[in-house]
Structure formats: C-alpha cells, structure tokens
Amino acid sequence: MSGATGTYLGMPPFPRAAKDAVRDATLRANLRHATHTIRDKRAAAVAELPDWPELRAAGAAIKDRTLRHLDHYLVQLEERVTAAGGVVHWAADAAEANRIVTALVKETGEREVIKVKSMATQEIGLNEALAKAGIRANETDLAELIVQLGDDLPSHILVPAIHRNRGEIRDIFARNMARWGRAAPETLTDAPAELAEAARLHLREKFLRAKVGISGANFMVAETGTLVVVESEGNGRMCLTLPETLISVVGIEKVVPSWQDLEVFLQTLPRSSTAERMNPYTSMWTGTTDGDGPRVFHLVLLDNGRTDTLADEVGRQALRCIRCSACLNVCPVYERAGGHAYGSAYPGPIGAILTPQLRGTAGELDASLPYASSLCGACYEVCPVAIDIPEVLVHLRERVVQGGPVTVRGTRTRIRPAKGHAAERAALRAATWALDRPGAMRAGQRLAGRSRRLLPRRSLPGPGRAWTASRDLPAVPAEPFRDWWQRRTRGEDGR
Amino acid sequence: MxxxxxxxxxxxxxxxxxxxxxxxxxxxxxxxxxxxxxxxxxxxxxxxxxxxxxxxxxxxxxxxxxxxxxxxxxxxxxxxxxxxxxxxxxxxxxxxxxxxxxxxxxxxxxxxxxxxxxxxxxxxLGVTDVGAYYPHRVTYHPTCHGLRMLGLGERPRRLLEAVRGLELVELPGAQECCGFGGTFAVKNAAVSAAMGADKARAVMATGASAVCTVDNSCQMHIGGTLSRLGSTVRPVHIAEILASTEEVPFR
Structure with missing residues (x-):
C-alpha cells in the first residue's frame, strides 16, 4: 500500500470523462439520490432565515473588502499567530508547501500523521508528497477515510465519497481496513450504524497513537490570530487537540479581519453545506496554550495561484468561496458527470472556475472546465457569498478562445488563444458576419426553407452529429418570419 | 401603444x-x-x-x-x-x-x-387574462435565464392560469435545467442529452399534451428529445397559447 490516494494528473478533458460517467448507472443513481437529498434540505434550512439575502450580501462584502486589503490582514495574522506561540510559513506554490510540511513532520521523527479533512492539502497533493518521504497520512473524516481505503479520489468538497453507496462502502471497509490498522468486524453489514462504528473503532487507534496532526482551516481571524475549523464528526476536534504537533495548511483567502465577521459565515456555511443550523463541532485555536492541546503549532499560508487570481477583476470573486459545496449539490452537470470528471480537488461549478484560475488554462482538461456548464445559474442562486459563477465561466471561456491578459506568478502577461478551437472560431465569426448582414442572413434562411425537405432531422453529418445523436431537429419552416412580415406589410399597404 | x-x-x-x-x-x-x-x-x-x-x-x-x-x-x-x-x-x-x-x-x-x-x-400592459382559449393539458417548464437572470417569477404561470380551457399540471423538478445551454448542447453532448432525457421523461410523466416555455431554443432541445423518445407531447411557446382563442385557435 503506497499510502497515497490516486492523482488527478493526466485526466482527459471534461466532455470525455463526463461521457463515461453518464453511462455509469450506479454512479448516476448514487449522485442523484445524494445531491437531491442535500439540495432539498439546504433549501429548507436557508428558508428559515428571513435575512438570508442580507447575510449573503454581507458575506460577499466582507470577503471582497478583506481580499482588497489581503496584504494587510495576512501580515496582521502572522503577527498575532507568532505572538501566540505559533510559527508562520509562507508557501508560494504546492511544491513549496509540501516541502515545508514534509520537513516539519520529519523534524518530529514521526512516520505517521492524522489529518482533518482539508481541501488545501488535497489541492497540493500533500498525502502523496508525504508518502514519497515515507510518511503515512491517515485521513480521519469518514468520507475521506472511505476514499483513502478505496484507493480512490474525492469527488465532492463536503462529501468526498458521495459517488459511493453503502454497499460499496461496506466492501471497501471489509476488504481494506485491516491493511491500514484495525480490521472491520467480520459480520459487517451495510447498515449505517455498523459502518460508522467500524470507522470509529478503526480511527480511535489512530487518534490515540498520533503525535502529529495536519489540518486546514475554514477561517483565520486576523485580529487575534485564531484559526477556525467547522465539522460534523468530531474527528477534527481529536486531530486538533490530541497530537503534540499541529500543522495547518491554509489558503491565504481564508483570512477574515475580525471575530464579528464570523457571525455571518457561521450562519451561512453550515446551512449551505450540511443544511444544519449549526455544525456540531466548531474548533478555534490561537497559537499554543500551556497544558492544553498541541505544544507546537505551525501555520503554512498557501498562495498556489491565489494572488494571480486576485489580480483578475472578474475572476477574483472565486476567492470568496467558503467551500460549502451548495453549488455542486444543485448543479445538473455535476449530478450527471460526477466529481472526478473535473480533474481536481475542486469539482462542480466552483471547481470549473477555480481550477482554471489556480492552474491556468494551458492544459486540455483545464481549458475544458469553463465549458462544463449549461449556464443555468442554479449555482449562483445558492452561493452564500454570491459568486456569479456563470459570469466567471464565460469570462474564462473568453480567456480560452480569445486569449488575453492574465497574471502568472505575479507578472502581467497576455496568453494566446488555446489550440483546437479554429473551426469553432471560424464558424462563430462567420455567423457574426452573416448575422450582421440581414441580406446574407435572409439568403441563408431562404436556402434552408427551399431545401427543407432534403434536410435530415435525425442524422446530421460532421459536428452536427453531436446534436442528432440524442435529439431530432425541428422542421424548417417554408418561410422565415421576416418574409411573412414583409408580405403582410405589403398587403396592408395595398401594394 | x-x-x-x-x-x-x-x-x-x-x-x-x-x-x-x-x-x-x-x-x-x-x-x-x-x-x-x-x-x-x-x-x-x-x-x-x-x-x-x-x-x-x-x-x-x-x-x-x-x-x-x-x-x-x-x-x-x-x-x-x-x-x-x-x-x-x-x-x-x-x-x-x-x-x-x-x-x-x-x-x-x-x-x-x-x-x-x-x-x-x-x-x-397590466394584464394576466389576455382572453385566450386553449383546451389542453399543459405543463410549464421555467427556462433558466428567464427564471434566474430575468426573475420572471410567477408571470408566465399567472398568464397560463387565466387561459380558458387550459389545465396546468405541475412539472416535477421544473426548475432544473433542460440541458440545452447553447453550444453546451454539442460541446458536452453526453451530459446535455442526459439532462434532456430526464427533463423529457418528467414532462411525459405529467400526462400533459403540451410543454410550454418562454424560450424556443430550449424547446428545440426538449422537443427534439421528446420526439426522439417517441413522445407525442408538443413543445409550444407561451405566445402561441396566449394568441389562441375560441374563434381562432392557434395551429
């Protein structure tokens, strides 16, 4: 067992991966059931608050203001964390963050760490980096445990094993738990209580043994240097309090200026993500405290493309994200394609705008992500920090096909249009040409009208096949509206 | 005017x-x-x-x-x-x-x-009863941009409810996108088709004889999918229902 989960590297572009996922009936059923359940619960939880629109606007405003003065708040945070006994490290990219964390773990002499569920460490592939250094990272969130034991990849921000049903989970536990520690009971069934108990017993040994804990954070409060983790299972509380050393890897956009700002997010986050009024566990810590919790605390502040994203006026709103995953749960594309098709730790609509900004649009997969949406707008509607995801999607499509200004590692540059769009570009420019000349447009309409009985409605050749594979074409009318209009106008004029 | x-x-x-x-x-x-x-x-x-x-x-x-x-x-x-x-x-x-x-x-x-x-x-104009007559069982699909970008809200439904003879039946999952999405329909054809098939089946399950929207581009996708699935449910634009009267039935 390598100790590493798989990797997203080398995955095919979204349409190809999604095509395979759509054909997987079990996956479709699992996702449909899970997303619709959470979706409905979220709607009910949000409807309870009469001031939801104000909370949403406040959340967006707090994040925007903080991002505008990010340099100030990060420096303040560093001062306060340091004053409280913590050590702050700055990581420009994934490789640097992994180097820092690996070195910190090695210093302790430990070969094993326990982890709180963390998107930042998924993003940088920390578990894989630690495994290369001979350090085993044990995931302790139930869903992350399922993913890790199954040698699988997370497919959802909140529920990384959403693509699995309980029968599959039982099999994974029965087959693989023993290799990682305490085995699953021989009599294990797929009853949720039994599965939870097997995980509890398996994890308990790891919690009690571990000397090093690794976490992310949902928020960092600049005024006191306090980190905040919200969770449901209590595994996070264990990881944050039992080990001697705690290392937290946190994206720089997670800072908020003051405790008062948490008032907004601690209402909107649980309702948006788990549909709870309040999450069961909220852990907050400020540096280290004698006789209580870890004796050593390291904070690794992660950039990894965030500063570059911040430089883009339209795209920067993606940095408001508080990782609630409401956008995934309402997304009709996510529901059918599943999380793996997005090829990154961030699936769904937010992933489709975050990944191409953090990683750039040079890769084929990353360039395909902004197109992984019908632009239906359901994601924007539920977003608790009002990220206009469709707006950013279209903005990034433009970056892919038109090229334009971007910031790469702090340097403003222009990227060229991506390859592979030549035919499409020609077609849409030709369409504009024709549509900007009513005579040409009309000639086209009349040609279609005259040849309408010759036009196939079920089997178009070439690129049109993508349409007629599942849909009939409408019958082309004998004449376009404008011809009828003109005849009618002439008739009334008596000419 | x-x-x-x-x-x-x-x-x-x-x-x-x-x-x-x-x-x-x-x-x-x-x-x-x-x-x-x-x-x-x-x-x-x-x-x-x-x-x-x-x-x-x-x-x-x-x-x-x-x-x-x-x-x-x-x-x-x-x-x-x-x-x-x-x-x-x-x-x-x-x-x-x-x-x-x-x-x-x-x-x-x-x-x-x-x-x-x-x-x-x-x-x-301040009207909801436009004097229309359309004696059919109709289900209404609120298309995404009208629903979410324009915020059309109850306007189309109120207009349809005032049509004489029209029986309006609820469409389950009405607010879910049909999967058209412009060039999305061909760029991500597999997902688009899956969304379209789910929408078409929801429409068929209502027992309606027509599915009404305010967008014919979405109808091209919904109707094309219905037709491919062998359904006889007609896609119809709301204007065609509202234009229809007892004296001059549209279509």
Missing part, C-alpha cells in the same frame, strides 16, 4: 409561428407592433462560447435597429437576459480595453427598454 418586436434569430428562422402569435396577441390587446427588419441576433452564442469580440457588431446592430422605441418586446427569456445582463458587461469590458465608452453607451440605451414578453404583458 407602439412597440418593437425583437423576435430573435432562432424564432425568425425556425419558429415563425411564434412570431406570428406574438403579433396576433399584441394586436388583439391593442398594441401596434413593428418588426424592424435590420434586427438579427443578440449575439448570445458568440458571447457565451467565449467570443465576446465577435458579439460586439451584433450589440451595435441591436441598438441601431431598435433606436427610438420605448419597448422592445422579446419572446425569449434567454435573449432578453443576454441584452439586459451581458450587454453592459460587453460595454464595460470594451471600455476597460481602452476602446472607449461607445458600446457601454449603447448597452445603457437598450437595457431599460428591453422586456421579455410575459414581463411586457404583466408589468407594462
């Missing part, structure tokens, strides 16, 4: 019956309708696929074609939303690229005058 009809290129080319229905309906309500022939397409396919610069000539054309009209009535939620939401963005971006405020000015001039058909009926 005199208004301009922005029919949209899809309706003009493929669904002229919808255009004739809008004219019939508005004239019956005492509105004088103009169809400025310089109009063509709002530029949405270009813009939403990432070719913003290619949509700019069509922004200019739209502004020029509809100059001087107080109301530009659009029988498409999606195309009306393109004008109202995205024209200002196109203007802002052109200005940010150092190309002056011309497009922003044009956008500003057309945005407040552009109304979707059901908005025009309910908000401007």
């Amino acid at each position: 005199r208004v301009a009809l922005f029919l949209t290129c899809v309706n003009d080319t493929l669904y002229p019956a919808t255009g004739r229905a809008v004219v019939t309906l508005l004239e019956r309500l005492g509105v004088e309708v103009d169809f400025p022939v310089e109009q063509s397409c709002c530029g949405q396919p270009q813009f939403n696929t990432g070719y913003r610069h290619a949509s700019e000539p069509l922004v200019r054309r739209y502004a020029r074609a509809f100059e001087g009209y107080d109301h530009i009535v659009v029988p498409s939620g999606s195309c009306a939303a393109m004008v109202r939401d995205n024209y200002p963005r196109i203007g802002r971006k052109a200005a940010a690229e150092g190309r002056g405020g011309e497009l922003a000015g044009l956008a500003e001039s057309v945005v407040p005058r552009t109304v979707e058909l059901t908005e025009f009926l309910v908000d401007v």
Whole structure:
C-alpha cells in the first residue's frame, strides 16, 4: 500500500470523462439520490432565515473588502499567530508547501500523521508528497477515510465519497481496513450504524497513537490570530487537540479581519453545506496554550495561484468561496458527470472556475472546465457569498478562445488563444458576419426553407452529429418570419 | 401603444409561428407592433462560447435597429437576459480595453427598454387574462435565464392560469435545467442529452399534451428529445397559447 490516494494528473478533458460517467448507472443513481437529498434540505434550512439575502450580501462584502486589503490582514495574522506561540510559513506554490510540511513532520521523527479533512492539502497533493518521504497520512473524516481505503479520489468538497453507496462502502471497509490498522468486524453489514462504528473503532487507534496532526482551516481571524475549523464528526476536534504537533495548511483567502465577521459565515456555511443550523463541532485555536492541546503549532499560508487570481477583476470573486459545496449539490452537470470528471480537488461549478484560475488554462482538461456548464445559474442562486459563477465561466471561456491578459506568478502577461478551437472560431465569426448582414442572413434562411425537405432531422453529418445523436431537429419552416412580415406589410399597404 | 418586436434569430428562422402569435396577441390587446427588419441576433452564442469580440457588431446592430422605441418586446427569456445582463458587461469590458465608452453607451440605451414578453404583458400592459382559449393539458417548464437572470417569477404561470380551457399540471423538478445551454448542447453532448432525457421523461410523466416555455431554443432541445423518445407531447411557446382563442385557435 503506497499510502497515497490516486492523482488527478493526466485526466482527459471534461466532455470525455463526463461521457463515461453518464453511462455509469450506479454512479448516476448514487449522485442523484445524494445531491437531491442535500439540495432539498439546504433549501429548507436557508428558508428559515428571513435575512438570508442580507447575510449573503454581507458575506460577499466582507470577503471582497478583506481580499482588497489581503496584504494587510495576512501580515496582521502572522503577527498575532507568532505572538501566540505559533510559527508562520509562507508557501508560494504546492511544491513549496509540501516541502515545508514534509520537513516539519520529519523534524518530529514521526512516520505517521492524522489529518482533518482539508481541501488545501488535497489541492497540493500533500498525502502523496508525504508518502514519497515515507510518511503515512491517515485521513480521519469518514468520507475521506472511505476514499483513502478505496484507493480512490474525492469527488465532492463536503462529501468526498458521495459517488459511493453503502454497499460499496461496506466492501471497501471489509476488504481494506485491516491493511491500514484495525480490521472491520467480520459480520459487517451495510447498515449505517455498523459502518460508522467500524470507522470509529478503526480511527480511535489512530487518534490515540498520533503525535502529529495536519489540518486546514475554514477561517483565520486576523485580529487575534485564531484559526477556525467547522465539522460534523468530531474527528477534527481529536486531530486538533490530541497530537503534540499541529500543522495547518491554509489558503491565504481564508483570512477574515475580525471575530464579528464570523457571525455571518457561521450562519451561512453550515446551512449551505450540511443544511444544519449549526455544525456540531466548531474548533478555534490561537497559537499554543500551556497544558492544553498541541505544544507546537505551525501555520503554512498557501498562495498556489491565489494572488494571480486576485489580480483578475472578474475572476477574483472565486476567492470568496467558503467551500460549502451548495453549488455542486444543485448543479445538473455535476449530478450527471460526477466529481472526478473535473480533474481536481475542486469539482462542480466552483471547481470549473477555480481550477482554471489556480492552474491556468494551458492544459486540455483545464481549458475544458469553463465549458462544463449549461449556464443555468442554479449555482449562483445558492452561493452564500454570491459568486456569479456563470459570469466567471464565460469570462474564462473568453480567456480560452480569445486569449488575453492574465497574471502568472505575479507578472502581467497576455496568453494566446488555446489550440483546437479554429473551426469553432471560424464558424462563430462567420455567423457574426452573416448575422450582421440581414441580406446574407435572409439568403441563408431562404436556402434552408427551399431545401427543407432534403434536410435530415435525425442524422446530421460532421459536428452536427453531436446534436442528432440524442435529439431530432425541428422542421424548417417554408418561410422565415421576416418574409411573412414583409408580405403582410405589403398587403396592408395595398401594394 | 407602439412597440418593437425583437423576435430573435432562432424564432425568425425556425419558429415563425411564434412570431406570428406574438403579433396576433399584441394586436388583439391593442398594441401596434413593428418588426424592424435590420434586427438579427443578440449575439448570445458568440458571447457565451467565449467570443465576446465577435458579439460586439451584433450589440451595435441591436441598438441601431431598435433606436427610438420605448419597448422592445422579446419572446425569449434567454435573449432578453443576454441584452439586459451581458450587454453592459460587453460595454464595460470594451471600455476597460481602452476602446472607449461607445458600446457601454449603447448597452445603457437598450437595457431599460428591453422586456421579455410575459414581463411586457404583466408589468407594462397590466394584464394576466389576455382572453385566450386553449383546451389542453399543459405543463410549464421555467427556462433558466428567464427564471434566474430575468426573475420572471410567477408571470408566465399567472398568464397560463387565466387561459380558458387550459389545465396546468405541475412539472416535477421544473426548475432544473433542460440541458440545452447553447453550444453546451454539442460541446458536452453526453451530459446535455442526459439532462434532456430526464427533463423529457418528467414532462411525459405529467400526462400533459403540451410543454410550454418562454424560450424556443430550449424547446428545440426538449422537443427534439421528446420526439426522439417517441413522445407525442408538443413543445409550444407561451405566445402561441396566449394568441389562441375560441374563434381562432392557434395551429
């Protein structure tokens, strides 16, 4: 067992991966059931608050203001964390963050760490980096445990094993738990209580043994240097309090200026993500405290493309994200394609705008992500920090096909249009040409009208096949509206 | 009152019956309708696929074609939303690229005058009972851009509820996208088709004989999928229902 989960590297572009996922009936059923359940619960939880629109606007405003003065708040945070006994490290990219964390773990002499569920460490592939250094990272969130034991990849921000049903989970536990520690009971069934108990017993040994804990954070409060983790299972509380050393890897956009700002997010986050009024566990810590919790605390502040994203006026709103995953749960594309098709730790609509900004649009997969949406707008509607995801999607499509200004590692540059769009570009420019000349447009309409009985409605050749594979074409009318209009106008004029 | 009809290129080319229905309906309500022939397409396919610069000539054309009209009535939620939401963005971006405020000015001039058909009926004319008769079982699918970008809300339903003879049946999961999405339909054909099939099956399960929307581009996808699945449910634009009377049934 390598100790590493798989990797997203080398995955095919979204349409190809999604095509395979759509054909997987079990996956479709699992996702449909899970997303619709959470979706409905979220709607009910949000409807309870009469001031939801104000909370949403406040959340967006707090994040925007903080991002505008990010340099100030990060420096303040560093001062306060340091004053409280913590050590702050700055990581420009994934490789640097992994180097820092690996070195910190090695210093302790430990070969094993326990982890709180963390998107930042998924993003940088920390578990894989630690495994290369001979350090085993044990995931302790139930869903992350399922993913890790199954040698699988997370497919959802909140529920990384959403693509699995309980029968599959039982099999994974029965087959693989023993290799990682305490085995699953021989009599294990797929009853949720039994599965939870097997995980509890398996994890308990790891919690009690571990000397090093690794976490992310949902928020960092600049005024006191306090980190905040919200969770449901209590595994996070264990990881944050039992080990001697705690290392937290946190994206720089997670800072908020003051405790008062948490008032907004601690209402909107649980309702948006788990549909709870309040999450069961909220852990907050400020540096280290004698006789209580870890004796050593390291904070690794992660950039990894965030500063570059911040430089883009339209795209920067993606940095408001508080990782609630409401956008995934309402997304009709996510529901059918599943999380793996997005090829990154961030699936769904937010992933489709975050990944191409953090990683750039040079890769084929990353360039395909902004197109992984019908632009239906359901994601924007539920977003608790009002990220206009469709707006950013279209903005990034433009970056892919038109090229334009971007910031790469702090340097403003222009990227060229991506390859592979030549035919499409020609077609849409030709369409504009024709549509900007009513005579040409009309000639086209009349040609279609005259040849309408010759036009196939079920089997178009070439690129049109993508349409007629599942849909009939409408019958082309004998004449376009404008011809009828003109005849009618002439008739009334008596000419 | 005199208004301009922005029919949209899809309706003009493929669904002229919808255009004739809008004219019939508005004239019956005492509105004088103009169809400025310089109009063509709002530029949405270009813009939403990432070719913003290619949509700019069509922004200019739209502004020029509809100059001087107080109301530009659009029988498409999606195309009306393109004008109202995205024209200002196109203007802002052109200005940010150092190309002056011309497009922003044009956008500003057309945005407040552009109304979707059901908005025009309910908000401007103040009618919900347009005197229509349509003796069929109908289900209504609120298309995404009308629903979320324009915020059409209950307007289409209120209009349909006032139609004599019409039995309106709930569409389960009505607010879920049908999967059309413009070029999405061919760029991500597998997902689009899966969404379309789910929508079509939901429509078929209602037992309705017609599915009504305010967008014929979405109907092209829903109707095409229904037809492929062997269903006889008719896709019908709301204008065609509202234009229909006992004396002159539409279709």
